[in-house]
Amino acid sequence: MMKQTGKFLGFFIGIVAFLIPFIFPAPEGLTDAAWRTAGITLLMGCWWISEAIPISATALIPIVLFPVFDIVPISDATSPYANPLIFLFMGGFIIAVAMERWNLHSRIALSIINTVGVKPS
Numbered sequence: 001m002m003k004q005t006g007k008f009l010g011f012f013i014g015i016v017a018f019l020i021p022f023i024f025p026a027p028e029g030l031t032d033a034a035w036r037t038a039g040i041t042l043l044m045g046c047w048w049i050s051e052a053i054p055i056s057a058t059a060l061i062p063i064v065l066f067p068v069f070d071i072v073p074i075s076d077a078t079s080p081y082a083n084p085l086i087f088l089f090m091g092g093f094i095i096a097v098a099m100e101r102w103n104l105h106s107r108i109a110l111s112i113i114n115t116v117g118v119k120p121s
Contacts, residue, residue, distance in 0.1 A: 010050020017042035033071045040065050 018039045026035035040062065047058045066077040080086075099105050 007050050007052045010046050011052035014043045014046030014050070014052060017046055033069075036069045037066075037071055040069075040071075 020042070021035040021039035026032055030038075044058055044061055047053055047061075048055060063074070063077050063081070066072045067074040071077075
């Protein structure tokens with residue numbers, strides 16, 4: 001029950017934090033785009049901390065909101081997600097989940113113990 005309350009509270013705190021740049025003017029020396037980006041960052045931070053929505057969905061918020069609020073074009077908003085390093089990590093995570101799903105990690109460990117033995121020498 002308490003976890004749901006935290007998610008609910010985090011969801012609305014995130015929305016309020018997101019609306020701050022639209023209610024108050026940008027501080028001196030900060031562009032409007034940077035001020036809106038700060039609001040989106042606060043929204044994402046609140047939602048990440050409270051897990052109001054799944055973290056993977058929260059990570060996709062800039063793809064939608066940056067072009068909508070004219071911060072950057074969609075091609076610039078999506079380019080960090082296409083970094084080859086991201087695909088490397090994603091492939092590794094997919095392989096790890098598959099290994100865990102089929103208990104391959106246990107099979108490999110037992111095979112090594114069977115081959116090497118249990119004595120340190």
